[in-house]
Amino acid sequence: MSYLELDSVNVRLGDGDVLRDVTCSLDERTIAVVGENGSGKSTLARLAGGLIHAASGTVRVLGLDPARDAARLRRRVALVFSNPDTQIVMPTVAEDVAFSLRADKLPRDQKARRVAEALREFGLTDVADRASHDLSGGQKQLLALCGAFVRRPDLVIADEPTAYLDARNARRVADHLFADGRHRLLLVTHDLALAQRCETAVLVQDGTIAAAGAPAAIVARYEAALGC
Numbered sequence: 001m002s003y004l005e006l007d008s009v010n011v012r013l014g015d016g017d018v019l020r021d022v023t024c025s026l027d028e029r030t031i032a033v034v035g036e037n038g039s040g041k042s043t044l045a046r047l048a049g050g051l052i053h054a055a056s057g058t059v060r061v062l063g064l065d066p067a068r069d070a071a072r073l074r075r076r077v078a079l080v081f082s083n084p085d086t087q088i089v090m091p092t093v094a095e096d097v098a099f100s101l102r103a104d105k106l107p108r109d110q111k112a113r114r115v116a117e118a119l120r121e122f123g124l125t126d127v128a129d130r131a132s133h134d135l136s137g138g139q140k141q142l143l144a145l146c147g148a149f150v151r152r153p154d155l156v157i158a159d160e161p162t163a164y165l166d167a168r169n170a171r172r173v174a175d176h177l178f179a180d181g182r183h184r185l186l187l188v189t190h191d192l193a194l195a196q197r198c199e200t201a202v203l204v205q206d207g208t209i210a211a212a213g214a215p216a217a218i219v220a221r222y223e224a225a226l227g228c
C-alpha cells in the first residue's frame, strides 16, 4: 500500500464540496501539490494531516485512517504552514522545540540532547534562549520546522512553507524539507521551481486531481492551464 491513498474522497466544508471524487495512490518520497488559488490544495493537505475528515470515500495515510487513528497519525506526521506564528507556542526558542517532544516517553537527558541537536541542525543554537516571538520571520519558520523535525516524523506535510520568506531563508527551509532522511514530504506550493524538486507532483483543479506524474510535465500542464 502507498503511504498516501485516497479513494473516491469527497470533502465538504461549509455548504460546498471542496474536494470531489479524489482518487490517488502516491508512494514517492516527495510529492508536490500545485494548482490555482482556491482549487483545494490546502484542503488536501489538511485531510492528509487528519485536521479535517472526508464526508465520503476512503483515506489512508501511512496505512492509517486519519478519522479513526488520529492519535497514532499525529505521532508520525508533522505539519508546517506558511505562518509560523500559528505553531510557536512557548516563550523561548529552546522551550518551543522541547514542547514538540512533550508526548515522547524519552528520558529527560535524551530529550535535552535531541533538542540541542535539532537547534544546531537548524542554526538556532545562538538564539536558543531568545523570546520565540522576537525572531525574524525567517528564523520563526526555521523554528517551526525545527519543532516539526525534532519529533522525527515519518511524513512532513508542508503547506506553503516558503510563502513569506526571502530567497535565502526560502532556500534554507527547502533544504531542510528535502534533506535526506527518513521523512516523506507532501508539499503544497506555488513555487514551481520548488515543486520540481519533488519526485512526483499532482495538479489540483477545481476540487479534484486533474493530473499526477513527473513534476516537469505537471508544472508545464499547470502553466498552460494558467495561460502563462
Ligand SMILES: Nc1ncnc2c1ncn2[C@@H]1O[C@H](COP(=O)(O)OP(=O)(O)OP(=O)(O)O)[C@@H](O)[C@H]1O
Residues within 6 Å of the ligand: 013, 014, 015, 016, 018, 035, 036, 037, 038, 039, 040, 041, 042, 043, 044
Ligand atoms: N472552512 C471552510 N469553509 C468553507 N469553505 C472553505 C473552508 N476552507 C476552505 N474553503 C473553500 O474551499 C476551497 C479550497 O480551499 P483551499 O484552501 O483548499 O484552496 P487552495 O488551493 O489551498 O488555495 P490557495 O492556493 O489560495 O491557498 C476554496 O473555495 C475555499 O474558499
